[in-house]
Amino acid sequence: MAANGKISIDPLTRIEGHLAVNVDVTDHKVTDAWCGGEMYRGFEEILKGRHPMDAQQITQRICGVCPVSHGTASVMAQDQAYGVTVPDNGRLMRNLLLGANYLQSHIAHFYVLAALDFIDITAVLKYKGKDPTMNLLKDWVQSQVSSNASLPAAPFLPRYEGKYVTDLNANLSAIGHYAQGLDMRAMAHEMGALWGGKLPHATALVPGGMTGHCDAKSIAAYATMLEQVAGFVAGPMVEDLLAVAAAFPDYFKIGPGCGNFLAYGVFPESSTAGSEYFPAGVMFGGVDASPQALNVDSISESVRYSKFIGTGSLAPFNGQTRPDPKKAGAYSWLKAPRYQGKPMEVGPNARMLVAYHRGVPLVKQVIDGFLAKTKLPLAAMDSVLGRYVLRVLECDVVARLCRKWINALEPGKKTFEPYDIPAAGRGIGLTEAPRGALGHWITIKDHKIDLYQCVVPTTWNCSPRDDSGVLGPMEQSLLNTPIADASQPLEAARVVRSFDPCLACAVH
Ligand code: NFE
Numbered sequence: 001m002a003a004n005g006k007i008s009i010d011p012l013t014r015i016e017g018h019l020a021v022n023v024d025v026t027d028h029k030v031t032d033a034w035c036g037g038e039m040y041r042g043f044e045e046i047l048k049g050r051h052p053m054d055a056q057q058i059t060q061r062i063c064g065v066c067p068v069s070h071g072t073a074s075v076m077a078q079d080q081a082y083g084v085t086v087p088d089n090g091r092l093m094r095n096l097l098l099g100a101n102y103l104q105s106h107i108a109h110f111y112v113l114a115a116l117d118f119i120d121i122t123a124v125l126k127y128k129g130k131d132p133t134m135n136l137l138k139d140w141v142q143s144q145v146s147s148n149a150s151l152p153a154a155p156f157l158p159r160y161e162g163k164y165v166t167d168l169n170a171n172l173s174a175i176g177h178y179a180q181g182l183d184m185r186a187m188a189h190e191m192g193a194l195w196g197g198k199l200p201h202a203t204a205l206v207p208g209g210m211t212g213h214c215d216a217k218s219i220a221a222y223a224t225m226l227e228q229v230a231g232f233v234a235g236p237m238v239e240d241l242l243a244v245a246a247a248f249p250d251y252f253k254i255g256p257g258c259g260n261f262l263a264y265g266v267f268p269e270s271s272t273a274g275s276e277y278f279p280a281g282v283m284f285g286g287v288d289a290s291p292q293a294l295n296v297d298s299i300s301e302s303v304r305y306s307k308f309i310g311t312g313s314l315a316p317f318n319g320q321t322r323p324d325p326k327k328a329g330a331y332s333w334l335k336a337p338r339y340q341g342k343p344m345e346v347g348p349n350a351r352m353l354v355a356y357h358r359g360v361p362l363v364k365q366v367i368d369g370f371l372a373k374t375k376l377p378l379a380a381m382d383s384v385l386g387r388y389v390l391r392v393l394e395c396d397v398v399a400r401l402c403r404k405w406i407n408a409l410e411p412g413k414k415t416f417e418p419y420d421i422p423a424a425g426r427g428i429g430l431t432e433a434p435r436g437a438l439g440h441w442i443t444i445k446d447h448k449i450d451l452y453q454c455v456v457p458t459t460w461n462c463s464p465r466d467d468s469g470v471l472g473p474m475e476q477s478l479l480n481t482p483i484a485d486a487s488q489p490l491e492a493a494r495v496v497r498s499f500d501p502c503l504a505c506a507v508h
């Protein structure tokens with residue numbers, strides 16, 4: 001078993017987009033780490049000179065997994081620039097659309113992207129039942145392990161070898177839920193499409209609210225599908241989470257992050273600023289820290305190790321996106337966002353921890369319930385499995401909130417408030433994508449977009465070193481990760497996937 005070495009996982013699979021992870025390993029521990037985004041996309045430059053109303057459609061193309069979040073951030077930035085207040089139905093429909101997107105995204109991460117880091121897919125070879133999907137999976141996996149295998153059983157095998165769940169029933173049950181999860185994810189997409197017009201890339205998200213009617217038929221269809229998806233999350237998904245938590249107690253200690261957390265707040269409960277169910281807040285120094293108020297002026301991005309021209313840190317309204325592919329010393333196409341100059345972890349854990357400390361009832365209830373059941377301290381939440389726990393529990397909370405919002409809609413009432421688009425203006429749209437804090441900054445001049453900057457969740461989490469040489473949150477969380485065999489860096493892959501990274505978003 002190799003104890004030392006330089007490991008390059010490039011590209012790291014079962015995530016969205018293209019990520020290169022490089023780590024140094026000394027005496028079976030990670031001693032340094034570099035996370036690099038592998039391509040330039042240029043959305044911020046594409047938007048310059050266009051009509052402002054193009055922005056919510058074009059920015060949704062940044063990603064097929066979280067287009068709703070980009071559309072939401074964009075229309076919020078424009079709501080502010082145009083001085084328009086969204087009516088209640090429009091606000092609720094936006095929440096229901098984004099809520100459905102959280103459900104599909106968290107289910108996709110838990111089962112499709114990350115479960116195979118822990119669940120032993122080869123257990124399906126011992127399946128003796130008659131379920132057609134399980135037998136299909138069994139044949140698929142068999143085709144890879146048999147001696148004359150010609151095709152890889154992607155996305156299942158090959159894999160890094162190491163310790164996986166050993167209990168046969170737990171494995172078979174989770175593999176069955178993996179297949180069921182695909183249907184649940186599709187259903188969550190259908191729920192969102194009822195309000196978005198279509199998904200991915202909703203057409204109905206516009207500044208001022210939502211196009212389309214709020215009718216009883218759509219409400220009934222959404223509510224019916226929601227019950228199935230919510231039942232799946234609260235049942236099988238939580239059950240599988242508990243099984244993995246019991247089998248891998250070490251992973252509540254492996255992969256702690258930078259200890260700073262940032263949440264912009266999401267799911268407004270009224271038209272008043274600060275009414276978000278998940279509140280905005282900033283935490284420094286670990287999971288027990290009291291959240292401070294968010295100050296948007298504290299956000300900046302630096303590019304010293306990024307493949308962009310420029311030096312120093314720039315606030316998004318002064319942001320520049322000028323590619324420099326051959327820049328000396330640069331190793332990533334991500335910028336390095338910082339808050340008060342510090343790296344911040346974003347995501348379900350940041351949202352849930354801020355909400356927990358602020359005493360948000362459902363969040364308190366699910367976190368305290370989980371900690372009591374598992375006898376874990378809150379400190380365990382800053383870890384690989386802590387990120388899983390808070391993502392799954394958040395999924396349960398969001399499903400329950402969707403129930404509340406669907407009942408609050410008033411069929412026939414307006415969903416949209418008209419406005420005039422000014423010749424000049426500026427706005428900031430701060431929301432939360434499934435993967436964390438998402439902000440869009442827009443400046444309009446002569447009726448056209450003059451500046452558009454996106455600061456994106458995975459850009460925060462997966463950022464390279466900043467101007468001071470401080471490692472990004474994911475790089476920090478890789479440090480000290482135990483690596484049993486440097487030729488099979490399963491542990492490092494688990495740390496990275498716990499963030500649910502989306503590099504397509506991060507490089508935008
Ligand atoms: Ni492309 Fe995205 C990120 C999320 S930002 S998945 O990072 O969630 O809207």
Ligand code: MG
Nearest residue numbers: 044453454455
């Ligand atoms: Mg950007």
